[in-house]
Amino acid sequence: MKLYLKLFAAFLLCSQLIACSATPKTATPQKPEQNHGFTNTQQSADEWWNIPYPQSFDAKKLERKQSLIKVQGKGFVTEDGNAFIFRGVNIADPGKLYQQGRWNKALFEEVHRWGANTIRLPIHPLSWRKYGKDWFFERIDEAVLWANSQGLYLIIDWHSIGNLEAEMYQHVMYETTQHETADFWRKIALRYRTVPTIAVYEIFNEPTHNYIGTGDFSLGKASWESWRNLLEDYIDLIRLYNKNAIPLVAGYNWAYDLSPVATAPVRRDNIAYAIHPYPQKAKPQDPTKANFFAMWEKTWGYVADKYPLIATELGWAKETDYGAHVPVINNDGTYGPNIVEYMARKGVSYTVWVFDPEWSPVMIKDWNFTPSEQGEFFKKEMLKARKNK
Secondary structure, eight states: HHHHHHHHHHHHHHHHHHHHHHHTTOOOOTTTTSTTTOOTTGGGSOOOOGOOOOOOOGGGGGOOOOOEEEETTTEOOOOTEEOOOOOEOOOOOOHHHHHHHHSSHHHHHHHHHHSSEEEEEEEHHHHHHHOOHHHHHHHHHHHHHHHHHHHHEEEEEOOOOTTTTTEEESGGOOOOHHHHHHHHHHHHHHHHHTTTTTEEEOOOOOEEEHHHHTTTTTTOOHHHHHHHHHHHHHHHHHHHHOTTTTTEEEHHHHHTTOGGGGGGGOOOSOOOEEEOOOOTTTTOOOHHHHEEEEEHHHTGGGGTSOEEEEOOOOBOTTTTSOOOOOOOOOOOSSSHHHHHHHHHTOOOOOSOSSSSSSSSSOOOSTTTTOBBBHHHHHHHHHHHHTTTT
């Protein structure tokens, strides 16, 4: 009998030890927002079946309340119906800035000191793949918080140059696919659907089928009709995730030619068009202000009579300046005053390229924020516009 009791006691002890060893020491109680019962440890483990579903940015983290910007008629308005013009700058890709130790709140604060109300955030497909979605969401989250703290709005730009229809591009940093582009916007729209700070989704930076001047269709076949169909598919996808999104669409010739919109506009409501009117895009024989105005009007300006329009890239450099290249060269200083006057007449918004001392045409000569010629000009214009608001 004693032997039986000893054996039974040993059996119970072994059972308890086995049960204890089977209990994961790292397990934590499941929180209501968690999926599939994953634990904190499993979020970064190799248990792929426990990876959580994506979550939207928590708008409660925003420091200040910002109005949702909407499309109304041919312009933008705040929620209380006041007209709104985007005036701001481009900064460099977050991947570049982070790698160089320049991704910080101080950059956003300096942009605000220059009078801007908007920052365009170019995200290159190669950079997106190199750093990954989760890393980029951490950076964009930071951008949202920093911009919001200054009352700035953001334009997210999928920064590719080339022919998305044929999937042929000018450089490896721009290479993407139709699927990756759709997936990028699906993820962006889901994460930031409740964030008014991100005001505009620029679907594709510069469409072109011309390989750096080689000739039409040297980057494959393309047409406005097929490009329009593709844009409409992306807009529909974005709107499923974020009904308040303002999609921004560009035409061919590196986002300069919107002439097809006259007879075949994008068939979706509440969108805006993008234009990159660099100095050498318009080429009148007699380079008077009136002739430049006439050429801008014919190619893209007329669109602003019916739809919202944003010049998401513009700017200039003299041919002796750092990084000067076609089509940004202007030597006589007339381009800045002329383009600003014309855009003001038409109610066109703008973000200047670029608030970085290494990408041209530069607005700053160094990281002490010393203004270049165009930097000084646009700084005065944006501060004047803020003062007269």
